[in-house]
Amino acid sequence: MLKMPGDLGAISMTEISRDSINNQTREAWNNTAKIWDEKMGDEGNDFHQILIRPTIERLLQLKSGQRILDIGCGNGLTTRRLASLGAKTLGIDFASEMINNARKRTRENQELIEYQILDATDETALLKLGENSFDAAVSAMALMDMAEIEPLFRALKKLIRCGGCFIFAVMHPCFNSMHTSLAAELIEQENKIYTEYFVKVKAYLQPSKIPGLALENQPQPHIYFHRPLHFLLNVAFKAGFVLDGLEEPAFPPEFATKNIGISWSKFSKIPPVIVARLRVL
């Protein structure tokens, strides 16, 4: 993640209207859709393949024939993958360009996959998908891009059948946010020099929003909505969910030499992602 100048953190939702922030976010994702699709392709990047996908699947324990909602589906990586495992999937995203790309990439299991342009901050629109009509919902790396998450959690509690779950993966708010950065230091010990990698955390506790780039060549920054864990989980608890699974995946040590320079692949002891399973009882 690359940070942009202009911390919007101190600006509250009442000062800039929800609609205008949401529209700005949608426009940014529509403009980013082409390079996002090129970068993710059919299978996704290392983050997706090593950290996100296996963790979501472990927590989901999918059974063939189940109906799954994929929220903020982007170019449909997770929607297609779950269909390939036998699920009936509906991928939703508010960026029409993302949905266009998802449809173009859906060459197999077409009978199992649907996409819809839908704003996940719009509770009424979400509820039109049908109460108790999903066995589970997933969201891969999208909640931190959403201007508001309370309407989504309230709606999901009704959309998911009793006993089902909502699994979300987000950038770990403690270690991987617009308030953190990766750093390295040369250490000399017993006549040997080695590099020690660490994460600088400048802030955590306050929810905030800052424009940033998910990809280096992204044409327009989008807004990251930083939510500390207590904030994120309390939204879920208030909506009536119970937390019954939590993983903090990190890259395995053998990835340390994969990239030159500082990158998350060097941090096998610090998780850049957190994945939670919330249950509807």
Ligand SMILES: C[S@@+](CC[C@H](N)C(=O)[O-])C[C@H]1O[C@@H](n2cnc3c(N)ncnc32)[C@H](O)[C@@H]1O
């Ligand atoms: C970082 S991308 C992740 C895409 C996909 N889940 C993946 O793992 O490749 C975040 C996605 O969330 C979508 N998004 C952000 N806010 C949204 C909202 N309010 N409603 C629906 N989708 C939203 C964006 O359009 C974008 O496609």
